Amino acid sequence: MKPVSPLAPAAFPVLPPIKGAEFAAVEAGVRYQNRKDVMLVRLAPGTAMAGVFTRSSTRSGCVRDCQAKLALKPAADAGAAIIVNSGNSNAFTGKVGDAAVAAVTGAVAEALGVPASRVFSSSTGVIGEPLPHERITAKVPDLVAALTEDAVEMAAQAIMTTDTFPKGAAATVQGEGGTIHIAGIAKGSGMIAPDMATMLVYIFTDAKISQANLQKILSRNVDATFNSITVDSDTSTSDTLLVAATGQSEAAEVKGTVAKAFETALAGVMRDLALQVVRDGEGATKLVEVRVTGAASDEDAAKVAFSIANSPLVKTAVAGQDPNWGRIVAAVGKSGAQADRDLLTIRFGDILVAEKGWRNPDYQEEQGANYMLGQELLFHVDLGLGKSKRSVWTCDLTSRYIEINADYRS
Amino acid sequence: MKPVSPLAPAAFPVLPPIKGAEFAAVEAGVRYQNRKDVMLVRLAPGTAMAGVFTRSSTRSGCVRDCQAKLALKPAADAGAAIIVNSGNSNAFTGKVGDAAVAAVTGAVAEALGVPASRVFSSSTGVIGEPLPHERITAKVPDLVAALTEDAVEMAAQAIMTTDTFPKGAAATVQGEGGTIHIAGIAKGSGMIAPDMATMLVYIFTDAKISQANLQKILSRNVDATFNSITVDSDTSTSDTLLVAATGQSEAAEVKGTVAKAFETALAGVMRDLALQVVRDGEGATKLVEVRVTGAASDEDAAKVAFSIANSPLVKTAVAGQDPNWGRIVAAVGKSGAQADRDLLTIRFGDILVAEKGWRNPDYQEEQGANYMLGQELLFHVDLGLGKSKRSVWTCDLTSRYIEINADYRS
Numbered sequence: 001m002k003p004v005s006p007l008a009p010a011a012f013p014v015l016p017p018i019k020g021a022e023f024a025a026v027e028a029g030v031r032y033q034n035r036k037d038v039m040l041v042r043l044a045p046g047t048a049m050a051g052v053f054t055r056s057s058t059r060s061g062c063v064r065d066c067q068a069k070l071a072l073k074p075a076a077d078a079g080a081a082i083i084v085n086s087g088n089s090n091a092f093t094g095k096v097g098d099a100a101v102a103a104v105t106g107a108v109a110e111a112l113g114v115p116a117s118r119v120f121s122s123s124t125g126v127i128g129e130p131l132p133h134e135r136i137t138a139k140v141p142d143l144v145a146a147l148t149e150d151a152v153e154m155a156a157q158a159i160m161t162t163d164t165f166p167k168g169a170a171a172t173v174q175g176e177g178g179t180i181h182i183a184g185i186a187k188g189s190g191m192i193a194p195d196m197a198t199m200l201v202y203i204f205t206d207a208k209i210s211q212a213n214l215q216k217i218l219s220r221n222v223d224a225t226f227n228s229i230t231v232d233s234d235t236s237t238s239d240t241l242l243v244a245a246t247g248q249s250e251a252a253e254v255k256g257t258v259a260k261a262f263e264t265a266l267a268g269v270m271r272d273l274a275l276q277v278v279r280d281g282e283g284a285t286k287l288v289e290v291r292v293t294g295a296a297s298d299e300d301a302a303k304v305a306f307s308i309a310n311s312p313l314v315k316t317a318v319a320g321q322d323p324n325w326g327r328i329v330a331a332v333g334k335s336g337a338q339a340d341r342d343l344l345t346i347r348f349g350d351i352l353v354a355e356k357g358w359r360n361p362d363y364q365e366e367q368g369a370n371y372m373l374g375q376e377l378l379f380h381v382d383l384g385l386g387k388s389k390r391s392v393w394t395c396d397l398t399s400r401y402i403e404i405n406a407d408y409r410s
Numbered sequence: 411m412k413p414v415s416p417l418a419p420a421a422f423p424v425l426p427p428i429k430g431a432e433f434a435a436v437e438a439g440v441r442y443q444n445r446k447d448v449m450l451v452r453l454a455p456g457t458a459m460a461g462v463f464t465r466s467s468t469r470s471g472c473v474r475d476c477q478a479k480l481a482l483k484p485a486a487d488a489g490a491a492i493i494v495n496s497g498n499s500n501a502f503t504g505k506v507g508d509a510a511v512a513a514v515t516g517a518v519a520e521a522l523g524v525p526a527s528r529v530f531s532s533s534t535g536v537i538g539e540p541l542p543h544e545r546i547t548a549k550v551p552d553l554v555a556a557l558t559e560d561a562v563e564m565a566a567q568a569i570m571t572t573d574t575f576p577k578g579a580a581a582t583v584q585g586e587g588g589t590i591h592i593a594g595i596a597k598g599s600g601m602i603a604p605d606m607a608t609m610l611v612y613i614f615t616d617a618k619i620s621q622a623n624l625q626k627i628l629s630r631n632v633d634a635t636f637n638s639i640t641v642d643s644d645t646s647t648s649d650t651l652l653v654a655a656t657g658q659s660e661a662a663e664v665k666g667t668v669a670k671a672f673e674t675a676l677a678g679v680m681r682d683l684a685l686q687v688v689r690d691g692e693g694a695t696k697l698v699e700v701r702v703t704g705a706a707s708d709e710d711a712a713k714v715a716f717s718i719a720n721s722p723l724v725k726t727a728v729a730g731q732d733p734n735w736g737r738i739v740a741a742v743g744k745s746g747a748q749a750d751r752d753l754l755t756i757r758f759g760d761i762l763v764a765e766k767g768w769r770n771p772d773y774q775e776e777q778g779a780n781y782m783l784g785q786e787l788l789f790h791v792d793l794g795l796g797k798s799k800r801s802v803w804t805c806d807l808t809s810r811y812i813e814i815n816a817d818y819r820s
Contacts, residue, residue: 056744057742057743057749058754091740092767094751094752126736127739312722326538330501335467337467339468341468354502397812402809402811406729
């Protein structure tokens with residue numbers, strides 16, 4: 001048994017059933033033994049789908065297939081499905097891999113009576129190994145037989161790889177004439193850990209909303225949530241986030257003030273799941289928010305925030321509980337963003353550490369050392385140049401990360 | 411005693427004396443006890459100086475001072491000097507730090523009778539602590555008294571921080587009417603390890619060459635040498651490379667075919683020192699060349715090479731001797747460079763691992779596993795798109811790196 005991350009939530013949250021979304025998971029033995037490793041979701045006719053994906057130029061066949069299918073205009077009453085396996089990412093597997101995607105999504109389409117163009121798939125695990133797709137297709141009848149609105153936690157467990165806990169989040173929105181529910185699941189233990197097929201996120205809602213609107217709201221909120229986390233700076237070949245809106249809530253179509261509330265709720269679920277991924281970062285013992293303010297541009301704010309959050313020296317200092325703010329200064333310096341030594345301000349939480357090109361004369365090393373004992377840390381850098389800001393979340397870099405990744409395949 | 415890197419050369423090389431360059435080192439107790447921590451070099455009148463420095467926006471006061479002084483036109487017969495301390499980087503120390511630079515270089519100028527504008531300094535160590543410059547100035551008379559052409563190895567030892575061995579390299583060039591000698595020393599154990607004040611390089615030659623020509627040759631060769639190594643992707647606030655040409659060789663002024671030979675020899679010394687820095691990378695057990703060919707542009711070649719060389723997942727796989735080529739594919743994908751899955755070729759040394767979007771069908775995992783047991787590895791990625799190429803050198807990422815950097819200040 002792998003130890004659960006010290007940053008894990010106390011328990012898997014209670015997720016509301018989403019009318020029109022049914023879940024199932026089975027043991028298919030793709031790679032792991034004695035655990036569920038394939039999940040299926042059936043989505044009712046009329047479901048709107050939206051998605052965002054890795055921008056990697058070596059992204060997997062499933063990702064390319066999802067992107068192609070989302071670009072099509074579906075029939076208004078088409079159902080949909082999502083099938084996901086862990087243990088093998090089917091990435092960099094060439095035309096054989098593309099054929100495997102077609103075989104798996106085709107089998108689901110036939111079993112559920114939906115067009116293959118509405119069956120979305122993901123695979124997560126080792127790169128470059130042929131996917132034993134017949135092990136998955138052989139289990140499609142069992143999956144279909146097991147579909148139920150209540151199996152979402154089991155689905156979250158089936159997609160885990162090096163994850164130490166299943167990840168879920170939920171929200172409700174008061175719509176016109178009824179309640180809108182949102183429930184999401186995610187996997188990832190590295191945002192960004194290519195061998196493990198990385199981050200997969202599926203969010204379900206019973207909202208009535210068009211595909212175009214759903215995609216717009218989703219795309220608008222990706223930068224501040226999933227694109228603001230980093231465990232190890234290694235972008236995966238398989239990152240996938242799919243949102244399915246079944247339209248089966250009693251509430252009227254999402255628009256006006258409800259649209260604003262819906263967007264806020266969806267963004268909250270996305271942020272919650274994103275932070276859970278960092279909380280399960282490989283080897284993580286601390287969760288760190290890097291908050292950059294006062295940047296000359298949004299691009300500069302992001303450059304500085306990621307330069308700090310991805311710095312191995314900052315991350316090892318966090319692991320060692322060392323208030324080594326000099327490494328933050330160095331990470332600002334290397335970021336390529338506009339910065340001026342004498343305008344820079346650095347805070348640990350509320351503690352003013354450095355300003356005006358110099359350590360705050362009142363700052364005591366013990367204050368910083370005490371602060372670093374906490375499990376959730378805030379590093380706040382103000383560049384003193386403009387009004388742009390960005391927060392990103394990361395974890396520490398520990399020997400456990402090395403152990404996990406030096407030994408993953410052996 | 412720290413264990414010496416397994417990648418260290420068998421011994422410090424024999425460096426030829428450089429006429430017009432004298433060295434000394436003393437124990438000043440800047441931070442370390444019972445070891446030499448300050449070195450001084452006196453350079454004869456007529457010495458041409460050239461330099462390249464970190465581009466960090468939070469670079470140290472010494473770096474800014476060197477840059478300002480190199481921009482001045484010196485008197486033809488001005489001598490010069492270099493003074494370097496380890497244990498404290500005097501970076502992010504504001505105006506107090508600038509005053510410390512002036513105090514140290516001023517004391518050397520007075521003792522040697524050279525203009526302060528010709529005294530160059532570096533400091534390497536913790537960031538953000540005031541430099542106890544009076545400990546250094548108090549030792550200037552001892553340094554001056556000890557100057558000798560034969561103390562270059564001692565100088566190399568005095569500038570070490572987390573280095574496990576002193577670094578030196580030399581070359582000779584047949585000039586017109588005499589021999590030209592080149593001797594260089596470096597420190598760094600992270601190219602790029604801000605707390606430790608990082609990489610410092612000093613190269614000396616008796617060549618007769620103008621400052622402008624020396625700078626041109628130096629700048630032309632930095633990208634393929636020092637700008638092609640990475641231990642941990644963390645750029646320092648203090649990186650400094652200074653070249654001093656005393657002009658005291660019997661050989662005539664460097665030009666024509668001799669200039670070509672001199673450039674080749676200087677580039678060779680730079681490359682040798684750069685690779686020694688990687689060989690002493692914190693926690694390193696393997697030296698890796700990442701060679702990218704077939705890129706659409708030079709910029710793309712560099713993006714892909716550094717994306718692989720800085721990938722924590724690639725570097726931990728090397729540490730674990732795992733032939734995990736999927737992580738190389740992922741690093742290509744995240745680089746932002748133009749790449750096409752089906753044109754990519756990956757080799758471990760001469761072993762063809764993957765091509766045409768797929769694992770080479772003849773490749774056996776055992777071949778890769780055997781290859782990874784070596785101490786010096788070559789990862790060759792051909793993008794199949796164009797003619798641009800780039801090699802960079804890196805080391806593996808081990809638990810020892812975490813130990814060194816989680817505990818450095820405690």
